[in-house]
Amino acid sequence: xxxxxxxxxxIKPSIWQEFWSKEDWWAVWLGLGIVALxxxxxxxxxxxxxxxxxxxxxxxxxxxxxxxSKNGIKYLALLGAFLALFTVVVSFIGQKPKAFILSFIFxxxxxxxIYAVGSWDQxxxxxxxxxxxxxxxxxxxxxxxxxxxxxxAGFRVEFYIKLGIVLLGATLPFTLIIWAGPVAILQAxxxxxxxxxxxxxxxxxxxxxxRLAAVLGAGGAVCGVSASIAVAGAVRAKKEHxxxxxxxVVFYAIILIFLLPLVSRAIHLPTGVAGAWIGTSEFADAAGxxxxxxxxxxxxxxVGISGTAEQALAAYTLIKVIGRDIWIGIWSFVLALISVxxxxxxERSETNSKVQIGQIWWRFxxxxxxxxxxxxxxTLLVHGHSLxxxxxxxxxxxxxxxxxxxTWVFTFSFLxxxxxxxxxxxxxxxxxxxxxxxxxxVVNVALGYFLSVIVFxxxxxxxxxx
Amino acid sequence: MCxxxxxxxxxxxxxxxxYPGLTTMSSGFASVRxxxxxxxxxxxxxxxxxxxxxxxPYAPELNQEAAx
Numbered sequence: 001x002x003x004x005x006x007x008x009x010x011i012k013p014s015i016w017q018e019f020w021s022k023e024d025w026w027a028v029w030l031g032l033g034i035v036a037l038x039x040x041x042x043x044x045x046x047x048x049x050x051x052x053x054x055x056x057x058x059x060x061x062x063x064x065x066x067x068x069s070k071n072g073i074k075y076l077a078l079l080g081a082f083l084a085l086f087t088v089v090v091s092f093i094g095q096k097p098k099a100f101i102l103s104f105i106f107x108x109x110x111x112x113x114i115y116a117v118g119s120w121d122q123x124x125x126x127x128x129x130x131x132x133x134x135x136x137x138x139x140x141x142x143x144x145x146x147x148x149x150x151x152x153a154g155f156r157v158e159f160y161i162k163l164g165i166v167l168l169g170a171t172l173p174f175t176l177i178i179w180a181g182p183v184a185i186l187q188a189x190x191x192x193x194x195x196x197x198x199x200x201x202x203x204x205x206x207x208x209x210x211r212l213a214a215v216l217g218a219g220g221a222v223c224g225v226s227a228s229i230a231v232a233g234a235v236r237a238k239k240e241h242x243x244x245x246x247x248x249v250v251f252y253a254i255i256l257i258f259l260l261p262l263v264s265r266a267i268h269l270p271t272g273v274a275g276a277w278i279g280t281s282e283f284a285d286a287a288g289x290x291x292x293x294x295x296x297x298x299x300x301x302x303v304g305i306s307g308t309a310e311q312a313l314a315a316y317t318l319i320k321v322i323g324r325d326i327w328i329g330i331w332s333f334v335l336a337l338i339s340v341x342x343x344x345x346x347e348r349s350e351t352n353s354k355v356q357i358g359q360i361w362w363r364f365x366x367x368x369x370x371x372x373x374x375x376x377x378x379t380l381l382v383h384g385h386s387l388x389x390x391x392x393x394x395x396x397x398x399x400x401x402x403x404x405x406x407t408w409v410f411t412f413s414f415l416x417x418x419x420x421x422x423x424x425x426x427x428x429x430x431x432x433x434x435x436x437x438x439x440x441x442v443v444n445v446a447l448g449y450f451l452s453v454i455v456f457x458x459x460x461x462x463x464x465x466x
Numbered sequence: 467m468c469x470x471x472x473x474x475x476x477x478x479x480x481x482x483x484x485y486p487g488l489t490t491m492s493s494g495f496a497s498v499r500x501x502x503x504x505x506x507x508x509x510x511x512x513x514x515x516x517x518x519x520x521x522x523p524y525a526p527e528l529n530q531e532a533a534x
Contacts, residue, residue, distance in 0.1 A: 157493070
């Protein structure tokens with residue numbers, strides 16, 4: 001008995017454990033650490049640009065070769081820095097560092113090739129947008145060639161994307177978040193509510209369980225797989241419910257990564273507007289960022305596409321992160337409340353369920369805190385500089401190196417999406433969940449287009465990102 | 467609390483193994499998952515803060531049996 005008590009006490013997690021056991025917090029520590037280091041170098045009259053190396057535009061292979069031979073040591077230093085930082089993270093969260101190191105070297109080499117291909121001056125002509133290239137390459141490797149399972153240790157899609165979003169915060173003025181945040185919240189809330197209700201009631205009409213309907217609805221309406229798994233815990237879903245939602249979200253997210261930029265391109269949407277549409281209608285952060293970055297990369301390279309790459313990313317992030325992601329705790333709380341007070345009254349409940357308001361914070365995606373802090377710090381630092389000073393001093397010494405590092409971690413993430421998507425391993429969803437979710441996707445995409453392009457189009461096409 | 471129950475498993479690595487595809491667009495180590503996990507008695511996915519009448523205190527030997 002004493003042993004039991006001791007074990008029970010031992011497994012009780014401490015309040016502080018979350019700070020080093022969750023990827024969200026590590027994205028905050030690393031992201032803000034990198035930003036702080038960049039500021040220190042900048043304020044001392046230097047820059048981290050030496051290590052934030054990236055392939056420059058090239059037109060012949062000999063030019064590319066010359067770049068790599070000149071900067072080879074910088075690439076090795078960058079690999080070493082990423083490896084050191086990320087290995088600390090995986091060690092703390094309880095993964096095997098040895099497997100991670102080998103896997104990450106593999107990711108880094110592939111990402112370097114993708115980055116280099118994307119810098120080819122003919123890349124746009126052949127539609128070789130790096131995010132889509134990374135995704136496609138990953139999908140081919142994982143589904144056609146196959147990789148040993150232990151390599152999965154380095155394919156941390158969510159960690160890379162969260163770190164990238166914190167770094168993205170350092171390149172976005174906080175004034176933009178204040179100015180555009182309310183519109184982002186309004187637009188995203190309308191679409192989220194409508195999509196959730198469409199999926200939920202269609203699923204119920206088709207005879208699906210309340211909890212499965214809620215898990216599916218959250219996946220389509222809030223933030224994809226993360227929302228599904230959060231709501232599954234909140235409503236005490238059956239063990240087999242989350243895989244159904246995971247399969248459907250991954251399936252449609254992969255389709256939309258390619259489809260939304262393709263349609264946006266066909267109708268020449270400005271980058272900010274397309275970013276807002278993608279932010280409203282894509283499911284997962286990483287999938288949407290791949291689509292938004294891909295479309296933003298077309299600005300200036302294709303006739304008829306106005307705006308900048310940064311506008312696509314900014315509009316996307318505002319809608320997705322500020323408009324949708326941060327509300328997952330409230331969705332979970334409300335659905336848990338409905339589950340306990342209504343659904344479980346009419347069904348036999350397996351648990352003595354209580355609804356705890358604390359889950360609004362427990363489930364809050366903490367990386368958003370890093371994103372906001374990074375944005376505030378940059379805004380304060382840049383405040384007082386004229387546009388000319390910003391372009392001459394701040395941008396090359398501070399903003400561009402952080403942007404380069406951000407592009408690296410985003411590429412790791414996009415590649416990891418492809419490498420972890422093994423279609424044959426996804427659970428069969430069944431026709432009724434598929435029908436309910438598909439109806440929600442159609443409504444979501446159409447309503448997202450209507451709000452992003454027709455109602456708020458002028459707003460998203462004119463957002464200022466510097 | 468389920469967190470202290472032998473039937474409850476919420477190790478993030480294990481959750482990622484049980485749910486293939488979770489790592490594609492989310493993570494077992496994400497904040498949104500809080501401390502949720504699987505109950506091997508009721509076959510549900512729930513919060514570590516929940517409880518039920520079948521609570522069995524965690525002990526290594528019991529846990530191995532439940533996992534097996």
